[in-house]
Amino acid sequence: MRYVVLFMSRPTRRSGSRHAQFQKRVPAPVLRIARGKQVALSLPPETANGPPIQLTVKLIDVLRFSLRTNDKGLREQRHVAVLQQLDRAYQAILEGPRSLSNKERVALSGVLYDTLASGFEDEPVSAEWWKIVGEVAHHALTAPTLTINTFPNEGRLRQLERYVGPFLEAVLLREGVIADDDSRLGLLEAFATALIKAARKLKQNAEGDYTPDPAAARFPKWEGIKPVASASSSPTSLTFDNLLDRWERESAKAPSSLVAFRQHVRAFKEHLKHNDVKSVTRTDVIAWKDALQSQELAAKTINGSYLASIRTLYRLAKRNDLIATDPTEGIGVQSKQRAGEGRLPYDDAEVSAILALADVQTDTRLRWIPWLLALTGARVGEIAQLWGNRVMTVNGVPIIRIAPADDGGTIKNAGSERDVPLHPEIVSRDFLEFVKTRPNGGPLFYGGKQAEARPRKSKTAGHASDGAINRVREWIRESGFADPRKAPSHAFRHWFKTKCADLDIPDSVADAIQGHSDQSAAASYRKISLAKMAEAIRKIEVSASQKQPAGESRRRT
Numbered sequence: 298m299r300y301v302v303l304f305m306s307r308p309t310r311r312s313g314s315r316h317a318q319f320q321k322r323v324p325a326p327v328l329r330i331a332r333g334k335q336v337a338l339s340l341p342p343e344t345a346n347g348p349p350i351q352l353t354v355k356l357i358d359v360l361r362f363s364l365r366t367n368d369k370g371l372r373e374q375r376h377v378a379v380l381q382q383l384d385r386a387y388q389a390i391l392e393g394p395r396s397l398s399n400k401e402r403v404a405l406s407g408v409l410y411d412t413l414a415s416g417f418e419d420e421p422v423s424a425e426w427w428k429i430v431g432e433v434a435h436h437a438l439t440a441p442t443l444t445i446n447t448f449p450n451e452g453r454l455r456q457l458e459r460y461v462g463p464f465l466e467a468v469l470l471r472e473g474v475i476a477d478d479d480s481r482l483g484l485l486e487a488f489a490t491a492l493i494k495a496a497r498k499l500k501q502n503a504e505g506d507y508t509p510d511p512a513a514a515r516f517p518k519w520e521g522i523k524p525v526a527s528a529s530s531s532p533t534s535l536t537f538d539n540l541l542d543r544w545e546r547e548s549a550k551a552p553s554s555l556v557a558f559r560q561h562v563r564a565f566k567e568h569l570k571h572n573d574v575k576s577v578t579r580t581d582v583i584a585w586k587d588a589l590q591s592q593e594l595a596a597k598t599i600n601g602s603y604l605a606s607i608r609t610l611y612r613l614a615k616r617n618d619l620i621a622t623d624p625t626e627g628i629g630v631q632s633k634q635r636a637g638e639g640r641l642p643y644d645d646a647e648v649s650a651i652l653a654l655a656d657v658q659t660d661t662r663l664r665w666i667p668w669l670l671a672l673t674g675a676r677v678g679e680i681a682q683l684w685g686n687r688v689m690t691v692n693g694v695p696i697i698r699i700a701p702a703d704d705g706g707t708i709k710n711a712g713s714e715r716d717v718p719l720h721p722e723i724v725s726r727d728f729l730e731f732v733k734t735r736p737n738g739g740p741l742f743y744g745g746k747q748a749e750a751r752p753r754k755s756k757t758a759g760h761a762s763d764g765a766i767n768r769v770r771e772w773i774r775e776s777g778f779a780d781p782r783k784a785p786s787h788a789f790r791h792w793f794k795t796k797c798a799d800l801d802i803p804d805s806v807a808d809a810i811q812g813h814s815d816q817s818a819a820a821s822y823r824k825i826s827l828a829k830m831a832e833a834i835r836k837i838e839v840s841a842s843q844k845q846p847a848g849e850s851r852r853r854t
Contacts, residue, residue, distance in 0.1 A: 377579070534573065673697065674811040
């Protein structure tokens with residue numbers, strides 16, 4: 298009798314490729330232990346009171362199957378449900394067998410009963426079918442000893458393993474359980490009993506009798522496996538503090554990133570009330586996400602800051618085989634930008650007005666930084682930390698070299714390091730003469746009259762150029778440019794990109810000037826020349842006040 302295969306393949310309507318697919322690679326540590334094992338999955342129902350869809354999947358390199366819906370909301374719900382169930386299965390596989398009490402065994406058998414009773418109640422196939430299923434389960438449960446030389450219960454165990462074992466294993470993995478040998482026979486017996494009772498109930502349903510089944514009340518509620526708390530002093534424990542230290546060591550991080558990550562990790566630990574990375578479940582992450590939403594934080598803040606920080610740590614742990622699954626995967630706040638919320642560039646009139654104001658400033662930060670922002674498209678942090686020795690002429694083209702500052706100033710990433718030609722309007726305003734006034738090729742916009750390097754006091758301390766950044770931002774706002782959708786300094790960067798598009802400057806050239814990463818394969822071979830970039834920059838026209846006489850703009854730093 299092969300009833301197990303049949304009832305695991307419950308008849309469903311397939312609509313082909315229109316349905317969303319689930320696709321995910323199985324972690325290598327899991328495959329090393331459990332390749333080929335089957336996991337039962339339960340997909341949330343189409344309607345609130347409808348039956349869930351039951352299916353089983355075999356653990357191979359990549360899981361790929363239909364989510365059996367094209368509805369966006371249900372698709373996401375089912376995707377998350379599958380990830381949660383697989384997460385429990387993978388943790389159980391990696392943690393290994395455990396002993397189960399009698400109550401736990403009966404409760405787990407209740408999961409099987411509920412799966413069958415609810416899954417087949419509406420369309421119970423036929424009374425004859427469930428009569429056969431019950432008889433097979435009863436036969437396995439009461440099988441005699443095989444021979445006088447066999448161990449006690451060996452015949453029954455073989456029959457139960459044959460007819461109940463595969464589905465038992467699949468359901469257990471979904472619930473995050475691998476039973477030890479001492480619990481195995483008791484589980485098989487409990488599952489066979491539950492199968493007999495479910496078959497009896499469904500046979501009655503098929504005959505038109507939907508009287509509530511009193512047997513349903515015999516099963517205690519399955520509470521799930523509680524994570525074993527790991528002692529923080531254990532050398533094998535993995536804490537968020539451990540991961541954070543490892544993340545900080547892997548590569549240089551901007552102090553602002555360090556501070557933000559530490560704040561977000563601290564907030565997550567406070568929510569969890571523990572520091573154990575491995576005991577976190579998807580339910581924990583979802584609860585934290587919901588708690589952040591209750592604080593009325595923006596979806597962008599939750600997704601891009603809080604969840605992104607924790608997800609980065611879990612991905613680090615997974616890359617290094619410290620964990621098998623990432624409980625943060627796929628979790629986030631659905632975000633849809635509303636009209637009137639997106640960032641905007643300055644318009645031409647605003648740029649002209651700000652630059653006209655800059656032309657008459659005696660504070661060299663206000664005199665030059667707006668001009669450099671407008672006509673290089675650079676980030677304000679890149680300009681504020683500029684040193685005199687990074688302003689030079691290459692092949693006849695005056696440029697600024699954007700790179701990490703010698704005293705610890707950082708740039709966004711490797712792709713941000715670049716040479717950017719200076720616009721003729723900046724050169725004609727004697728910017729190069731101003732650079733020569735800064736001693737020893739030091740900082741242009743901090744460091745006092747002696748242009749002194751000012752290293753960070755700690756790895757999380759701000760850089761000395763932050764003062765210039767803040768002053769420029771305050772000055773622009775104080776000057777009347779108060780549109781909240783136009784970031785005081787960054788709106789120049791958006792304006793520059795817009796002007797490049799208006800002037801038909803190729804995206805590849807604009808990206809090279811601004812340090813925007815191009816992820817295409819072709820970009821790794823392409824190098825935009827200084828001459829090409831200088832030609833593009835010269836096309837951008839600005840109008841401002843009359844040029845200041847040389848020397849009048851170099852009074853204070």
